[in-house]
Amino acid sequence: MKTNQEKVELLYEKAKEALNNSYSPYSKFKVGAALITKSGKIYTGTNVENASYGLSMCAERIAIFKAISEGEKDFETLVVIGDTEKPISPCGACRQVIAEFGVDEVILTNLKKDFKVMSVEELLPYGFSGEELDDKNTNNR
Numbered sequence: 302m303k304t305n306q307e308k309v310e311l312l313y314e315k316a317k318e319a320l321n322n323s324y325s326p327y328s329k330f331k332v333g334a335a336l337i338t339k340s341g342k343i344y345t346g347t348n349v350e351n352a353s354y355g356l357s358m359c360a361e362r363i364a365i366f367k368a369i370s371e372g373e374k375d376f377e378t379l380v381v382i383g384d385t386e387k388p389i390s391p392c393g394a395c396r397q398v399i400a401e402f403g404v405d406e407v408i409l410t411n412l413k414k415d416f417k418v419m420s421v422e423e424l425l426p427y428g429f430s431g432e433e434l435d436d437k438n439t440n441n442r
């Protein structure tokens with residue numbers, strides 16, 4: 302059984318490996334993410350850009366979409382790393398996607414190993430959720 306610190310260190314290394322795979326020739330801004338499920342599986346993501354800039358996809362959403370595609374939906378910890386002065390700050394779109402599935406903690410970091418641990422509620426206060434939709438449609442999820 303891993304200690305919490307060992308788990309975070311492993312996720313940090315996986316997220317950094319993903320950052321090194323970043324396809325970001327336009328922004329030159331590399332991001333990596335590593336998501337661990339409650340069952341202990343790890344899914345990584347990096348940002349993938351496109352010549353048509355708006356088609357680019359963030360590291361966080363790729364990690365989450367990979368996990369969902371593999372049938373996982375119970376998430377424990379998401380680590381996000383950027384080559385940033387302070388721990389990276391996920392974009393609004395990623396915050397919304399993170400909130401959709403939930404995760405116990407989001408750990409934001411950088412190559413210098415500054416850490417900021419946040420809850421989904423702290424990342425996206427008063428966010429929009431599917432509960433609002435349930436009022437209009439009883440069988441939409």
Ligand SMILES: O=c1ccn([C@H]2C[C@H](O)[C@@H](CO)O2)c(=O)[nH]1
Pocket residue numbers: 325328330331332347348349350357358359360361381389390391392395
């Ligand atoms: O948390 C973040 C912030 C930005 N990006 C990507 C999107 C784009 O490729 C580049 C610059 O915005 O960084 C991420 O992947 N995650």
Ligand SMILES: [Zn+2]
Pocket residue numbers: 359360361362391392393394395396
């Ligand atoms: Zn994003």
